[in-house]
Amino acid sequence: MNSQWNELAAIKRELAARDWFPGTSGNLSIKVSEDPLTCLVTVSGKDKYKETESDFVLVDEDGRPLTDQGKPSAETVIHLEVYKKTDAGCSLHVHTLDNNVISELYGEKGSITFRNVELIKALDIWEEDGEFTIPIVENWADLPKLGKAISEKIKPDTKAVLIRNHGITVWGRNAFEAKRHLEACEFLFSYQLKLLHAKAANLKEVL
């Protein structure tokens, strides 16, 4: 479990450096065993910019704590749904301004699709006319309901789900891949928002 702890701590440090944990938001997990399913998940309500010896707690497949670092993330159920539905080894959830605004702009549509942007290759889309879609679910306060809503949106090629006006949950087979996927998604959100602004301001007319 030591190596998974260190890997998750390193990711947490890197995401903190990007300022992706405002107001104690966000939670991270890494799978420790497949059968039975166990994972290390961030302790609920902590300042994720700080590093302590009780940042993570081991949980079982029902989210019950198996070690005594504290209360597992309130959103542990989402991480567990991801592990149960995919081959993920690491799951990351962050609230950023860009992912919140995108989730609201495209919330009614139920998804956002990116094409013709080089960085979709970081999400393993290499075809000439490839596209990458992120489903968007409502932000149900009932967390098991939210977990189920996310689980229902996960298809074989899904790598991330947006929760409306809340944040993103993104995963990968390992921590490196999960972080690459998260960085790519956040790049795409920022790109899309800048593109929408440029179009609204008719910037092409100026050129």
Ligand SMILES: CSCCC(=O)C(=O)COP(=O)(O)O
């Ligand atoms: C302070 S943000 C509200 C809770 C949330 O959405 C989140 O990501 C953090 O919850 P946790 O229990 O994992 O600290």
Ligand SMILES: [Zn+2]
């Ligand atoms: Zn959250």
